[in-house]
Amino acid sequence: MTRRPLDAVLYEPAGAGRKRRAANRRALQAARTNGRRSEQDQPQSDPLTAGAPRTSAPYSANRRLPLLVDPHRATTRVLRVAYPFLAEGGLGSDGTYIGSDVFSGGSFVYDPWVLYQARVITNPNLLLAGVIGSGKSSTAKALITRSIALGHKAYVPCDPKGEWSSVSEAFGGAAIKLGPGLPTRLNPLDAGTRPSAVPVGEWQRVVRSRRRALLGTLAESTLGRPLSAIEHTCLDLSLDSVTTSAEPTIPDVVVALFEPDADRAAAVGTSVRILTTEGREVSHAIRRMVHGDLAGMFDGPSTTQFDASLPMVTLDSSWIGAGGNDLALRLTLACASSWMEAAVSDPAGGQRFIVYDEGWRVMRDPALLRRMQEQWKLSRAWGVANVLIVHRLSDLAAVGDLGSEARALAEGLLADCSTRIMLRQEPDQLARTATLLGLTDVEIATIAKLPKGRALWRLPNRSFVVQLVRHAREAELFDTDARM
Ligand SMILES: Nc1ncnc2c1ncn2[C@@H]1O[C@H](COP(=O)(O)OP(=O)(O)OP(=O)(O)O)[C@@H](O)[C@H]1O
Ligand SMILES: [Mg+2]
Missing domain, CATH: 3.40.50.300 (P-loop containing nucleotide triphosphate hydrolases)
Incomplete structure (x- = not known):
């Protein structure tokens, strides 16, 4: 095929006759067909040009501009000179x-x-x-x-x-606003409102697992080490004892940790004595939320509700x-994010x-x-x-x-x-x-x-x-x- 000058294709000369316009259209059509065929012929992976656009960027990006060049691949180093003034199109306008x-x-x-x-x-x-x-x-x-x-x-x-x-x-x-001496108190064990689409049984399981995860995080963060198997059992049993109440709180969990339930202990093949001895450290760790430097913030029913409709x-x-007390901050984040x-x-x-x-x-x-x-x-x-x-x-x-x-x-x-x-x-x-x-x-x-x-x-x-x-x-x- 003979190539026609680019401007002859883009801009039809004034006064050109019907034959000339038909020839221009044919040249354009041939250029497009040629481009498409070459695209299909592209090798699947070429290590030399890996990462470069698969086809000639201006041709495939904007088919209104029929540049008469063979589709080709090149690195951005070459392309920035060959095709100046082309910019990234951005992420669109939706957002x-x-x-x-x-x-x-x-x-x-x-x-x-x-x-x-x-x-x-x-x-x-x-x-x-x-x-x-x-x-x-x-x-x-x-x-x-x-x-x-x-x-x-x-x-x-x-x-x-x-x-x-x-x-x-x-x-x-x-x-x-949360802080020692401030009036706001959050109960991180709050169940929250059950979404209408979630069945009651499933919701109870979700709430239990959230409360259990929070107690584990609080204990591990305070102790600075992973919990042992028996310490996990202590937390499980204390949580089971308090979930019988409609609105369990952290002080309830602390009481259940210091005074384990004998029947629940027997049901998992252990005893009250073992639980109180082995669970001593975890009990004191959770107690910090009630009597330590975080007292008054997470140790009772919430004084405010989470309004999910607010922006x-x-x-x-x-x-x-x-003063750099990052542990208090971390415990607060754990409680607050569980509440949220x-x-x-x-x-x-x-x-x-x-x-x-x-x-x-x-x-x-x-x-x-x-x-x-x-x-x-x-x-x-x-x-x-x-x-x-x-x-x-x-x-x-x-x-x-x-x-x-x-x-x-x-x-x-x-x-x-x-x-x-x-x-x-x-x-x-x-x-x-x-x-x-x-x-x-x-x-x-x-x-x-x-x-x-x-x-x-x-x-x-x-x-x-x-x-x-x-x-x-x-x-x-x-x-x-x-x-x-
Ligand atoms: N585009 C901007 N032009 C002028 N001033 C700015 C611009 N962006 C931020 N600032 C100003 O710079 C200051 C610091 O900004 P900002 O608090 O967002 O920084 P930061 O990176 O979060 O700081 P820090 O690490 O302390 O948290 C602010 O007072 C803010 O108004
Ligand atoms: Mg900042």
Whole structure:
């Protein structure tokens, strides 16, 4: 076939006759057929050009532009010169506006549920990392508060700085303040409201397993070690003794641990004496929730109800864990997230974000990490997107030695976050970040010098540099520099 000049095909010369136009149409048709045939002839895998687009990008991306070149593959190094001024098309317009795509200048719009349905991401969870003051919380607040307009909700069980309360109140949500001496008390053993679709028997099993998991987490976190088999039995039997009451509380469990039921002990082939001796440490660990530094917060019936219809519910834990008491903070998170779980696990509850701000402070605990990992795994079933905010990815490594359970759990959380939002990182963190996320040299160079509020949004096989754009009202509401 003889090739015609490109402009002769694209623009028909003025005054050209019918024959000329017919010839142009035939040339176009031939070019298309030729392109399609060549696409089919493409080898399935070519190690030299692996990763490059399968066909000539401009031709397949936009068939209105019939460039008369043979379909071919090349690396981005070549393509950027051969096809300048072509930019990434973005993630579409379905979702929440975040800001501008720095390279294309277009709007950057993101919605984890939309992208999951479009199979762009494999799970809805997000990880945000960046140096202090780089804009992690602001980015999360912008994404979440703007998503409320799309019907999404947000729960913030971990807010050690109390900076989400004003945001929640501004959007019609609730901010629950927890701390020693404060009037609010939550009963982490609350059953919650049974979703109408779940049968009574199944709901009772769900509630029991949630309560049992919480008691195990509290005991393991306080003791700092996994429980022995007999200690697990102690917890099981004490929980069985208290679930006969309509509204069991942690003090009821403590009583049942110190005074085991003789019949229940005999039924599992042990005795009251063995249970009280072997279960001594676990009894004292749970007692801390009633008489220790957390007294008055989780040791009675709830003084407030979880209103799942609100757009946002946050738990301000800034009164706890002051002076670096991270254990108190972790126990609080365990109780608060168990209390929230009743609402979160309702499949009819809609699409919700669950935010762990300053997540690194609660991640040094294998028991809590195990709980978080279970929630991460259930995110798709519950319609929940978990948002974990840390300073650097080495926070995940700092939870334990190489090969330890805690380390594997923390790195598992990273693997279960399809969207990683990297704000500026310190130079000494770049190599580790690049290895963990599989970043290119260009991406590493980018995150080393990102200004405030600008982030590398890394999704599977795609990445974007996005500048967060805030309204003046948002800038005021998200400000955490007031005291500076
Ligand atoms: N795009 C932006 N432009 C200008 N200022 C911003 C931008 N994003 C955030 N800021 C401001 O920077 C300050 C720090 O932001 P933010 O609290 O979100 O940071 P952070 O990374 O969460 O900090 P920390 O590590 O202390 O939690 C805030 O006062 C915020 O208003
Ligand atoms: Mg922050």
